Amino acid sequence: MPKNITIFTTNTCAYCVMVKKWLGAKGYNFEEVNIDQQPERQKDAYELSGQLAVPVTVVTKEDDTREVIVGYNLARLAPAVS
């Protein structure tokens, strides 16, 4: 089980909705940072991912290591949260 999951999203991003739906269906809790509502957090998403794209999902594990996944990428998301 991860310690914490944060997703950077925007209002109009369908793949952000998909990451949230997928995490919800698997029973994971997450914190959402909407960069349309909090534009000042946009630079955090960029610094974490190195990309100008959302969703950015940050999975913090029990040992405090972090995995950053850009996009709706189940091949990376599923092992990261398990």
Added chain:
Amino acid sequence: MNENEVHDVVTIGAGPTALTAAIYTTREDIETLLLDKGAIGGLAAITDWVDNYPGFPEGIAGLELADRLQKQAERFGAKIDFAEVSSLAKKGNVIELDTTDGKIVAKAVLIATGSDYKRLGIPGEDEYYARGVHFCATCDGAFYRDRKLVVVGGGNSAAQEAVFLTRYATHIDMLVRGPKMRASDVLQKEVTKHSDKITVHYNTSTDKILGKDSKVVAVEGTENAKKKVTFETDGVFIFIGLKPNTTFLAGSGVELDEIGLVKTDEELHTNVAGIFCAGDVRSGATMQIASAAGEGATAALNIRKYLEELERNNP
């Protein structure tokens, strides 16, 4: 996934076509599983605003329409799984699908995989992907607040997305390869309404995307096939058309047309019994959400007929 379970209907894709088909099948108590590798609601979900879907006189956000379609299908018992189909094959009276969730077996399959964005295939496009090169305005537009952009393309999607991007960008250079836009008159008028922010460059090819320090800084093009032009920019959004999602059908025996769209008869049945196709991925489709919904309903009714015949012939 239970490998021994035989589903009545499996749809490949969960866009407007498949979700509508599922509303019809599940209301008739036909068990239906939808598989999607991307966004539930398909391209409709990534469309900012839809003004031409009947029943919504003020228009509706694509994401909301997708959500409503999903809820309506689920209300009657449709199940949606997050999975990608990599191949399928007819085995006796059933169809076997290889998916990221294992093998799935169905009596009838609806191919409703729509299409994906085409790429330009120019230098810089792959290198700066998601670092200044984008294919989805509603996904990544927010990173370009108060920045300059280039939009490549002159069709409906390019026009629609350029207009969407004006809510963030200070200026957009729109590069159109031909002497005019292919976008509908309504959308061209929308572009003109935003001429304070959008400059359209006709007869302009897009040749190269230039970057510095891992960010896009400019786009190089050619005007009228001779004059080199450079557009300084912070990002490029590319909308030059769509290619059908049919590569997974290689080896399945399902017949495609010359551009890779699935051929069907009037009942939306492919040449392989039990495999139907509808929506954007079907040869002859009109590529609109309303027609996708219409085709989804037609396919569902024909699938019901097929399942009844299958039952009658194999009691």
